Amino acid sequence: MRWACWLFLAGALARCLAAGAELAPIADAANDPSWREVISRLGPGKARLSAFEERRYFPFHRDPIVLKGEIRLDPVHGLSLHYLTPEARVIVADAKGLLMRDASGRESSLPDDSRAQAATAALARVLRFDLAGFEKSFSLRGRRDGDAWTLSFEARDPGLAPSVGTLVLSGDRSRLRRIEMTRPRGQRIEIIIGETREGVVFTRDEIARFFR
Numbered sequence: 784m785r786w787a788c789w790l791f792l793a794g795a796l797a798r799c800l801a802a803g804a805e806l807a808p809i810a811d812a813a814n815d816p817s818w819r820e821v822i823s824r825l826g827p828g829k830a831r832l833s834a835f836e837e838r839r840y841f842p843f844h845r846d847p848i849v850l851k852g853e854i855r856l857d858p859v860h861g862l863s864l865h866y867l868t869p870e871a872r873v874i875v876a877d878a879k880g881l882l883m884r885d886a887s888g889r890e891s892s893l894p895d896d897s898r899a900q901a902a903t904a905a906l907a908r909v910l911r912f913d914l915a916g917f918e919k920s921f922s923l924r925g926r927r928d929g930d931a932w933t934l935s936f937e938a939r940d941p942g943l944a945p946s947v948g949t950l951v952l953s954g955d956r957s958r959l960r961r962i963e964m965t966r967p968r969g970q971r972i973e974i975i976i977g978e979t980r981e982g983v984v985f986t987r988d989e990i991a992r993f994f995r
Contacts, residue, residue, distance in 0.1 A: 805926055806924035806925055806926050806935050807924060807925060808922070808923070808924055809923040809924060809925050809934075812918065812923060812925075817925075817927055818925060818927075818932075821932055821956075821957070822912060824956070824957030825912040825954075825957060825959060826912050826913075828858055829856075829858070829981050829982055830855075830856060830857045830858065830981075830982065830983050830984065830985060831854070831855070831856040831980065831981050831983065832853060832854070832855050832856075832979070832980045832983045833853065833854045833856075833959075833976050833977060833978065833979040833980075834851075834852075834853055834854075834976075834977035834978050834979075835851070835852060835853065835854050835974055835975060835976050835977060836849065836850070836851050836974070836975045836977065837850040837851070837852075837972060837973070837974045837975075838850075838972065838973045838974075838975075839970075839971075839972050840970070840971040840972070840973075841970055842970070847973075849868075850866055850868060850869065851866075851867050851868045852864060852865045852866040852867045852868070853865040853867070854976070855985065855989075855993050855994070856911060857985060857990075857994060860877060860985075860990060860994035860995075861875060861876055861877025861878065861911070861994060862875070862877070862911060863875050863876075863993040863994055864876075865993055871885075871886040872884065872885050872886060873992070873993055875993070875994055875995055877994070877995065879995070880892065882995055917936065919939075920938060920939060920940070921936040921937060921938055921939060921950070922936075922937050922939055923935070923936060924937070930955045930956045931953070931954075931955045932953065932954060932955065933951065933952070933953040934951070934952045934953070935949060935950070935951050936949065936950035936951075936952075937949050937950075949965065950962075950964060951964075954976075958976075958979060959976050959979075960975070960976050961973070961974065961975055961976065962974040962976070
């Protein structure tokens with residue numbers, strides 16, 4: 784059940800925008816003057832710590848399931864989601880794949896499923912703003928409105944698209960503010976990014992607890 788929730792997260796990043804037609808294709812974000820600064824500021828060169836609230840919507844529930852926690856991003860050790868409520872657990876996405884650690888420290892790895900692993904790897908590249916990595920897996924569309932920006936990611940591989948879906952990230956200047964995700968049959972996730980600290984230095988104990 785826990786893995787199902789994570790695979791839903793990995794396969795869902797972002798609601799398909801009703802105004803999707805307003806998003807313009809981005810052929811080369813690294814060299815596009817409209818996006819170069821945003822991408823470089825959000826790139827994987829800085830360690831970050833953010834608070835977040837995650838809302839999971841299901842067609843058979845009137846109200847969303849709400850989870851809260853912390854996101855840690857480290858250029859070397861990868862991405863770590865530390866859920867605080869309603870159940871404490873840590874999910875790590877890094878070069879080795881996906882790892883879940885419960886409140887007692889017990890660990891379990893992602894099942895040996897090539898499609899699930901590909902979806903997880905793609906998600907990790909997007910959240911790390913690994914430009915070289917995610918441009919291989921996704922086609923990009925975007926919109927700028929002053930400092931505000933929206934980026935939409937669509938999987939290039941038709942076999943991966945149902946698992947990954949369309950990912951929509953939005954923010955302002957160098958801040959990621961919101962992640963939205965949808966899948967078929969009305970499943971949707973919203974992640975609201977709260978207070979963020981950049982350039983943090985994780986201690987050895989923090990690395991052992993929240994990464995691997």
